[in-house]
Amino acid sequence: QKEVEQDPGPLSVPEGAIVSLNCTYSNSAFQYFMWYRQYSRKGPELLMYTYSSGNKEDGRFTAQVDKSSKYISLFIRDSQPSDSATYLCAMKEAGSYQLTFGKGTKLSVIP
Amino acid sequence: SAVISQKPSRDICQRGTSLTIQCQVDSQVTMMFWYRQQPGQSLTLIATANQGSEATYESGFVIDKFPISRPNLTFSTLTVSNMSPEDSSIYLCSVEERRDGYTFGSGTRLTVV
Numbered sequence: 001q002k003e004v005e006q007d008p009g010p011l012s013v014p015e016g017a018i019v020s021l022n023c024t025y026s027n028s029a030f031q032y033f034m035w036y037r038q039y040s041r042k043g044p045e046l047l048m049y050t051y052s053s054g055n056k057e058d059g060r061f062t063a064q065v066d067k068s069s070k071y072i073s074l075f076i077r078d079s080q081p082s083d084s085a086t087y088l089c090a091m092k093e094a095g096s097y098q099l100t101f102g103k104g105t106k107l108s109v110i111p
Numbered sequence: 112s113a114v115i116s117q118k119p120s121r122d123i124c125q126r127g128t129s130l131t132i133q134c135q136v137d138s139q140v141t142m143m144f145w146y147r148q149q150p151g152q153s154l155t156l157i158a159t160a161n162q163g164s165e166a167t168y169e170s171g172f173v174i175d176k177f178p179i180s181r182p183n184l185t186f187s188t189l190t191v192s193n194m195s196p197e198d199s200s201i202y203l204c205s206v207e208e209r210r211d212g213y214t215f216g217s218g219t220r221l222t223v224v
Binding site for chain 2: 008042044090101
């Protein structure tokens with residue numbers, strides 16, 4: 001079993017839809033959780049960075065962490081065509097610099 | 112957040128040759144990281160580069176294949192040596208930012224023919 005599982009998609013939604021992206025993990029030592037957005041031919045761009053279980057909101061984006069279930073989510077409200085990208089989850093242990101990534105979910109938002 | 116400039120953005124290389132990728136950061140950072148992103152695969156950490164010391168390589172990566180330099184606090188290079196088609200990938204440098212996670216460069220897309 002891989003440390004981080006992420007459905008690669010592709011996921012296609014109409015403009016304005018609510019998007020839910022998810023990752024599960026097996027390492028209970030993971031304490032820090034991140035979501036990155038990667039446009040084609042670009043490097044990953046940090047969207048959300050969370051530590052504790054619960055929700056963190058930033059504009060149209062909400063990151064949710066459930067450590068008891070080893071499950072994290074990213075919700076995108078009122079999705080826009082400009083949200084079309086690959087979304088990567090990443091996580092790391094406390095005191096470690098090494099990020100463990102999911103494979104990424106490719107999202108297309110159709111106008 | 113830090114701004115990372117990575118060169119070249121892409122290259123097509125002959126097998127058996129080497130390519131050096133440069134990473135320049137607009138602020139001083141202690142640690143710089145090099146990742147590989149193969150098609151359909153997760154980003155994988157190759158090594159961590161600290162200024163003034165040898166790079167630390169992750170399992171499966173060796174210095175002879177991926178020599179790294181870190182001459183100062185804003186610059187690092189990664190060389191992909193004796194390339195084969197299996198080295199075709201995107202190579203990314205990254206830095207850690209306090210409270211803000213990790214920032215990545217735009218990547219170097221390498222094709223080995």
